[in-house]
Amino acid sequence: MLIPVLLGMTIITFSIVHLIPGNPAQVILGEAATAEAIADLEESMGLNEPYWVQYGIYFMDLLQGDLGTSLRSKAEISSEIWPHLAATIELTIFAMIFAIVIGVNAGIISAWKQNSWFDFLAMIIALVGVSMPVFWLALMEQWIFAQELGWLPAYGRQDSRDPIAAITQFYVLDSLIHLDFERAFTILKHLVLPAIALGTIPMAIIARMTRSSMLEVMKSDYIRTIRAKGGSQFLVIYKHALKNAIIPILTVIGLQTGVLLGGAILTETIFSWPGIGRYVYEAISFRDYPVIQSGILVIAFIFVMVNLIVDIMYKIIDPRIKY
């Protein structure tokens, strides 16, 4: 299952350049380009070869970790992409933590206190959260918490006057390695707004899923038995019910990672977050097709891998599931 999907993904990203209407080299270089420059670019991108040869070269390069060369910076994409990727992964992790912690707990409490005012309020918020454009939420956050209240920074990953000596490119981790807790705090403060903006839609979806999944489980006989035996409410919910309600929740979490990675393009643009989303977005305006290709491929690859991990986790959590 996985291999055909990965192969298909490379075919799609490969096609990005070749589906450009007209002569790709001409489009990349613009109207004013000389015939010589076009011929040079065709040569360097291998556009003169037959398609299958081009794809073969592209695929072999990918296998060796070669993601091509950026037309704009002339640098190897594979080395240029890591800091961007790390920035996005860090942001995604914090957004997901926010989404899971708030979403799962809100869903549980809603199911526990079904039809209470909390349930009603939480589900209204979830419904609005699902319908909210992530970029608008981001702008409103920026306006309220950065501009008006001045509590949190509106742009970037860190204080730009005092950049970190990055080791892993995960800045929170890096500052902890340096034992620089003050810096870690600053970096965390930069993470709050984008992580909340990015995590809100997944949070809402996770909350709704958790609620319905929990409601189903809470009706089952074994829960009634534990209750009859006098198990405390907390124990019943967090230990017994959640365990059986977790599978659909986990599926949603896996799928929402894709929403997060896609939403990163918008969030990163607004918060000037130097992640892979912004890297790809800037490449679009410069018609830097190798970067667009590789950026999209890398993001899709991560998405597929996250869902693979989710599949594996099913089996660990529920041994009845077999493949």
Place this chain on the structure above:
Amino acid sequence: MGTSKIKKHAEQQANPMNLEEIELEEQEAISPWKDTFKRLRKNRFAIIGFTIILFFILLGLLAPVLSSYTYEEQNLANRLHPPSEEYWLGADHIGRDIFTRIAYGARVSLQVGFFAVTGALVFGTLLGILAGYFGRWIDMLISRIFDILLAFPSILLAIAIVAILGPSLENALIAIAIVNIPIFGRLVRSKVISLREEEYIMAAKAQGMKSGRILFHHILPNSIAPIIVQATLSFGTAILEAAALGFLGLGVQPPTPEWGQMLADSRDFIQLAPWTLFAPGISIMLVVLGFNLIGDGLRDALDPKMKH
């Protein structure tokens, strides 16, 4: 239909006290659609959803009547004018009336939603039917293509498609339709596979009915309910995706007003004139919310399990 009815009667007999259910069952015998509509009408959230969408449809249709401005009329003396009697929702950075642009923008958003969902629905349904009914290598091929398309985060795939085709309303529409095809395709495929084994399909086959007739007269009408629910929910997603593309400058090109693009234009004036950001954002949210409410309501109304 036969077996499910017998089942329902058995359920009723097990629970004879539930008069309301029996009443509903009788109405369903007349027309399942009427029954659905009746239950939908009782759903307060769905009604709110319908009202919101109706409001925006009217706003879009009546835009020229409601406003004395045109959407491209600039008045630099009144740039970033706060909401007032003259400018109901304020004026933007080049002095255009925001209310007028929101009203005309409703046309764009609803059109994009409609055409993108219709495109995805038609192609998705056709591919899903082919895969589900004929099985074997056709199913293999189509299902793998769906898997691959779904492996890309949808907005990213849409961005890639627009990056290839060039930014414009039509291309944004095509991109959104393409990313939504596998969603419909998978849904229809699974429905067709479960229906294929039903007795009445076997009977139709035994009578010598042709595949095309079975597909379009028996299988498709019986898979319509989940398709309608999905189409409604996708309408909201499509509008959200179109707004995202517009925000990134990859959708509708100026001067045509589009909500996402209006937000992008006003971004730089967030400190000076935050009201320029309110109306477009709230409009997108309300329309998407409206479709989500209708979709949820339809799902509940069409789901036989929800009857009691």
